[in-house]
Amino acid sequence: MKRKFSRSFDELARIVACTEEFFSDHGIDSSLRHVVDLCVEELFVNMVTYDTETDADILIEMAPHERGVEVSMTDYDVERFDPRSRGDVDIDAPLEQRTPGGLGLYLVLKMVDSIHYEYRDRNSRITFVAGRK
């Protein structure tokens, strides 16, 4: 699967539909859907929210992987943002100190098998593998 999506949260429904089609076409274990859906949404939302200096579409690619699924997401003409450098959330903090911020990337880093970041020619590309535990 290799498709581009405009920079809108309204695209999330189409991303889910494309993911469902990809899983069906390749007979991939549906138990991985939750992880893939969540990680793709969190990274997509992060790109749309913070990479506001561009209006280029975001490319999402999915391919079968020996452990499950490999997903790449490319954001064009943006500043460098390595998601591996973020994601520190104190989940043991008391309620009054908890905020929603940062939880998305924290979950991504917790749930993927591996994650890779590449920044070249102002293009930001994140690749992760979601695999069977």
Added chain:
Amino acid sequence: MFTIGFDESGNVALAGRLDAAKAPEAQDFLDQVSGSCSLDLAALEYISSAGLGVLLRTHKRLMGGGEGLKMVNVSNHINDIFMYSGFDKLFDIEVAGNGSAG
């Protein structure tokens, strides 16, 4: 698809996918809730951090008045997300068929 509304028991029932596109709708609804509130998540298929943020903001607001949110009929998958997020330490959670989880 996502829906939120009161069920016949007076609980707030959430169904479908609570993602970043639907989080504002959920927040608008829960902003109208006061006092103690139970969320029935039996039909909630998916939640992302945007949805978790809605639950956290609502819980903090209600806890300010000595009340709070309780989650009931939570699926194992949704409960996994709650545990990854540390929500099991913040909320009263009842997993579907298993009673209290936190």
